[in-house]
Structures are given as C-alpha cells and as structure tokens.
Amino acid sequence: MSGPRERSRRDLLTGWFSALRDATGAARGAPRLKPEELLRPPGALKPDEAFLAACTGCGDCIPVCPTASIISLEREDGRLLPVIDPSARPCQLCSDLPCIAACPDGALIDPGGPERVRLGIAKVEPKRCVTFRGEVCRSCYAACPYPDRAILLIGGRPLVGSGACTGCGLCEHACPEHPKAIHVIAERNLVPGLRVPRDEYDRRG
Numbered sequence: 202m203s204g205p206r207e208r209s210r211r212d213l214l215t216g217w218f219s220a221l222r223d224a225t226g227a228a229r230g231a232p233r234l235k236p237e238e239l240l241r242p243p244g245a246l247k248p249d250e251a252f253l254a255a256c257t258g259c260g261d262c263i264p265v266c267p268t269a270s271i272i273s274l275e276r277e278d279g280r281l282l283p284v285i286d287p288s289a290r291p292c293q294l295c296s297d298l299p300c301i302a303a304c305p306d307g308a309l310i311d312p313g314g315p316e317r318v319r320l321g322i323a324k325v326e327p328k329r330c331v332t333f334r335g336e337v338c339r340s341c342y343a344a345c346p347y348p349d350r351a352i353l354l355i356g357g358r359p360l361v362g363s364g365a366c367t368g369c370g371l372c373e374h375a376c377p378e379h380p381k382a383i384h385v386i387a388e389r390n391l392v393p394g395l396r397v398p399r400d401e402y403d404r405r406g
C-alpha cells in the first residue's frame with residue numbers, strides 16, 4: 202500500500218525525469234551531458250565516497266531549490282542522485298542554502314555560507330573564448346557573484362581565481378559561445394587541496 206509520502210515521491214520522480222530531460226538538452230538537440238561532468242549539490246560531503254555513502258537519493262533537496270537547479274540522475278545501477286547541470290540551470294548560491302537545510306541524511310553540510318560553497322571550479326577554454334581572438338566579451342565576468350575574486354579580467358580576458366570560485370556555474374550559463382568557452386569542472390574531479398583538474402594533473406605526470 203502506498204502512503205501519501207510514497208505517492209509524493211513518485212510524483213517528484215516524474216518531475217525529476219522531465220527536468221533531467223530538459224537539463225540534458227534532449228529537447229533542444231544539444232549533446233547529452235556525461236554523468237561524470239554533472240555537479241553535486243552545495244555542501245556535498247567530501248570526499249565523494251562520503252557523499253555517495255550518505256545520500257539516499259531521497260530527493261528532499263530538489264523541490265526546495267527556487268530555480269530547479271538540482272535534478273535527479275538515475276545511475277546505471279538504478280540509484281538516484283541529485284546533480285546540477287551548470288550549463289542549463291546554475292546554482293544561484295541562495296543566502297540561506299535551503300537545499301542543505303532540507304537534507305535529512307547529512308549528505309549536504311553547510312560550508313559556512315554560500316561564498317564557501319565549492320561545487321567545482323570554472324575553467325576557461327582559450328580556443329573557444331572570443332577574447333583570445335581580440336574580441337570583447339564580459340559575459341562571464343558580469344555574471345559572477347564574486348567579480349575580481351572568483352573571476353578577473355586581465356587584459357580583457359577572463360581568469361578564474363581558484364581560491365574564491367564556488368563552481369556555481371553562473372559564468373558558464375552566461376557564456377554565449379557553443380560549446381561554452383568557460384565550464385565548471387566538478388569538485389570531485391579536482392585534485393584535493395590544489396583545485397586543479399585531475400586529468401590535467403595526471404598528464405603533467
């Protein structure tokens with residue numbers, strides 16, 4: 202027998218899958234995002250293994266997000282996980298972090314305010330960014346909640362400040378280029394402490 206709570210979960214699931222379809226761009230013909238590129242919600246436990254152990258996939262963090270930035274991803278093993286696609290719906294860094302407050306399982310922990318959220322780090326792709334071809338664009342800089350700290354303009358070109366970047370993805374969302382000339386690398390794909398992408402670090406040897 203299904204109670205009201207179970208029914209509401211089922212309704213939520215339907216909504217999540219619709220949101221996921223939108224967010225992954227299936228409806229607008231964009232390439233499907235790879236699950237490993239999606240971000241965890243704000244405050245997700247680190248290392249990622251700790252988050253995966255704590256998150257039950259209940260989805261309580263999803264409906265409280267005012268911008269529907271958190272969606273549910275079904276993994277190959279059938280497990281549901283909350284994720285953020287910064288290109289489609291970036292995190293707005295709500296001052297009260299309601300997603301974290303809603304988590305009943307301790308999978309999301311307040312890092313000490315939105316400024317200390319670390320979803321990942323933004324990375325500029327010089328080959329795609331028009332400022333590296335001498336054109337003027339300030340879209341990412343203008344979108345960043347922490348200009349001149351998380352993102353700077355040096356000689357008209359964007360430079361990410363790794364110590365202050367929250368990984369919110371507002372810059373990625375604002376970038377007019379396709380594919381995006383700035384994108385967020387998920388925190389779990391960074392070298393702990395260094396905040397550089399693992400694959401780049403490995404290539405450096």
Ligand code: SF4
Pocket residue numbers: 242243265266267268269270271291292293294295298299300301
């Ligand atoms: S901080 Fe706000 S916008 Fe960001 S995921 Fe949480 S509820 Fe959504």
Ligand code: SF4
Pocket residue numbers: 242255256257258259260261262263282283303304305306307308309
């Ligand atoms: S509320 Fe917490 S346990 Fe539930 S899906 Fe979100 S992060 Fe996972």
Ligand code: SF4
Pocket residue numbers: 322323344345346347351352361365366367368369370371372373385
């Ligand atoms: S640089 Fe981009 S991801 Fe980082 S805080 Fe600014 S808008 Fe957010």
